[in-house]
Amino acid sequence: MWRISQLVNNTEPIKPIKMSDGEPIDIMRGGIGKSFRLIVAGKGFLDFTDLGHQPGGPHYCLLYINDRQYWFDGDGEITVTIYDDAAFLITGDGNQLTGLLKPLPQVSEEDALLLNHMVSKGIVPYRNNPDDPDRTREELEQLGWRFFPYTPYSSHLAMAVYDWTTPDFARLDFFRLFMYTGIPGGPLDKAGIANAVWTSAWPPFTPKNKDYMNAFMMTPARSYLDVLKQLDKCADLLKRLNEAELRLLRAALISMPRTSILEVPILYSGQVALSNLGTHHFAASFLQFPGNKGPVGASMEMPLHEALDSFIQKGKIITTKVVMSFTHKENDAMHSQNGILIKLQPPDDAVVWDQCGYITPLSDGPEKAEYAFPPGTLFKVKDIRYRKIQTKDLLELTMQLTVKEKAVRP
Numbered sequence: 001m002w003r004i005s006q007l008v009n010n011t012e013p014i015k016p017i018k019m020s021d022g023e024p025i026d027i028m029r030g031g032i033g034k035s036f037r038l039i040v041a042g043k044g045f046l047d048f049t050d051l052g053h054q055p056g057g058p059h060y061c062l063l064y065i066n067d068r069q070y071w072f073d074g075d076g077e078i079t080v081t082i083y084d085d086a087a088f089l090i091t092g093d094g095n096q097l098t099g100l101l102k103p104l105p106q107v108s109e110e111d112a113l114l115l116n117h118m119v120s121k122g123i124v125p126y127r128n129n130p131d132d133p134d135r136t137r138e139e140l141e142q143l144g145w146r147f148f149p150y151t152p153y154s155s156h157l158a159m160a161v162y163d164w165t166t167p168d169f170a171r172l173d174f175f176r177l178f179m180y181t182g183i184p185g186g187p188l189d190k191a192g193i194a195n196a197v198w199t200s201a202w203p204p205f206t207p208k209n210k211d212y213m214n215a216f217m218m219t220p221a222r223s224y225l226d227v228l229k230q231l232d233k234c235a236d237l238l239k240r241l242n243e244a245e246l247r248l249l250r251a252a253l254i255s256m257p258r259t260s261i262l263e264v265p266i267l268y269s270g271q272v273a274l275s276n277l278g279t280h281h282f283a284a285s286f287l288q289f290p291g292n293k294g295p296v297g298a299s300m301e302m303p304l305h306e307a308l309d310s311f312i313q314k315g316k317i318i319t320t321k322v323v324m325s326f327t328h329k330e331n332d333a334m335h336s337q338n339g340i341l342i343k344l345q346p347p348d349d350a351v352v353w354d355q356c357g358y359i360t361p362l363s364d365g366p367e368k369a370e371y372a373f374p375p376g377t378l379f380k381v382k383d384i385r386y387r388k389i390q391t392k393d394l395l396e397l398t399m400q401l402t403v404k405e406k407a408v409r410p
Contacts, residue, residue: 001028001029001030001076002030002048002061002063002072002075003026003027003076004025004038004078005026005077005092006078007025007026007079007081007082008082010084011043011084015041015043015082016040016041016149016150017041017082018038018146019036019039020036020147022146025038029048030050032051033051033052033262034050034260035047035050035258035260035263036048036049039150039255040101040150042150043082043086043104044086044101044102045103045255046065046082046088047064047065047258047352048063048065049063049065049352050063051260051351052262058071059071059073059093060072061073064351065078065090065097066099067099068097068099070095071093071095072093072094072095073093077093078093082101087100087101088101104150104151105250105251107156107248109153110244111245111247112153112156114240115159115160116156118245121217122214124245125159125162125163125168126163126166126167126168126215127211129167130204131364137155140162141158143158143361143362144156144157147255147256147257147362148252150255156248158252159248161249161253161256161362161363162364163245164359165359165362166364167202167215168215170274171216171242172242172322172323173274174193175238175239175242176246177192177281177284177285177322179239179292180292180293180300181287181321182293187294187296188235188239189296189298189300190231190235192299192300192301193235194224194227195224196277197213197231198223198224200212200276201275201276202274202275208220216238217237217238218234246374249372249374250374250376253372253374254355254374255357257357259356259371260351260352260353261346261350261352266345267343268326268327268328268330268332268341268342268343268344269324269325269327269336269342270333270336270340270341271337272338272339274338275338279338279339279340279395280303282304282340283307283311283312285320285321285322286311286321287318287321288311288318288319292321304340304395312384312397313381314384315380315381316381317380317381318380319377320375320376320378323372323373323374323375324342324377325371325372325373326370327368327369327370327371328369330343332369339395340394340395341387344401345399346400347401350401353401354403355374355377355401356371356372357371358370359371359372373401377401378401378402378404379400379402382398383396383397384396
């Protein structure tokens with residue numbers, strides 16, 4: 001066990017500092033594998049990850065504070081000093097550690113206003129969610145203040161995460177999957193989106209359901225052409241709204257407390273998650289997909305074997321184009337797989353999953369153990385193999401999370 005026995009706040013003017021668990025800063029914390037985040041408004045994050053007893057060290061217990069090692073015996077008594085330039089000093093139990101806080105993500109007022117528009121129009125959150133009763137606005141505001149106290153748009157970040165866990169994720173997925181990201185402005189493959197909406201066979205989330213179609217700013221449709229006609233009218237606005245919500249979601253995922261590798265050593269994701277999509281849509285989940293370069297109107301599909309023969313090869317690094325959700329249980333991931341299972345390893349020598357958020361606390365269902373990575377996450381392909389599941393082949397992709405080079409602050 002350990003605690004922050006003294007906090008020296010040398011920011012000017014004094015910035016609020018809170019812990020991600022919502023509890024007072026100076027209480028005892030701990031538990032092998034547990035990670036807690038100190039949030040300094042306007043400055044950054046400081047992560048405390050408990051590795052418990054580690055043999056061979058100068059003391060009995062090891063705590064990682066960001067990427068620094070803090071050794072102690074018994075109960076750790078830590079003094080934390082935060083400086084105005086986002087530097088920190090950690091002392092106590094014979095330790096003296098210095099470094100920089102992990103930077104805060106930027107949250108724009110424009111994106112918050114666009115999410116407000118979606119809420120005012122009844123697009124967000126998903127109407128009449130059958131999986132779980134909607135969280136109240138008050139609940140999301142309280143959770144937002146707990147996890148994102150550094151921004152006046154904390155409730156917007158909480159709403160973006162919550163909305164991703166509802167059936168609205170289909171809208172966000174379709175508009176990213178069928179986007180020509182290799183063309184300036186990222187035009188849409190409207191035919192692909194319309195077909196995905198029309199063929200949705202995830203009861204009650206079908207084109208005949210008014211709540212499902214409302215998520216796309218549409219009304220129940222009678223044909224593919226009906227969907228396409230409605231999409232032509234709302235696509236540009238909905239694309240702008242979706243991209244704003246995804247930027248808010250990205251900021252939230254970066255901001256949430258980290259999960260330790262000791263607690264969760266591997267993550268699993270079943271792909272492609274929507275049953276009306278197939279393995280030929282998997283390639284478009286990544287920025288390296290050649291079809292991203294168009295031309296506009298070209299299909300955003302690619303046979304899986306062609307993707308495996310080109311940019312999804314062992315040793316290649318690929319970049320996510322969509323939000324990707326994972327769980328820590330393989331059996332749970334298998335329920336959502338549609339021919340592909342991703343097994344994700346952490347970076348070498350990593351202590352925490354540093355690019356994803358454990359979003360269950362903000363989910364529409366507390367039984368969902370869900371970890372989400374934002375677009376732009378790098379995966380290295382480590383292994384490719386097939387498994388037999390009953391009579392079907394399952395592609396098992398082992399990938400490793402790859403960390404981008406850290407920018408050096410001036």
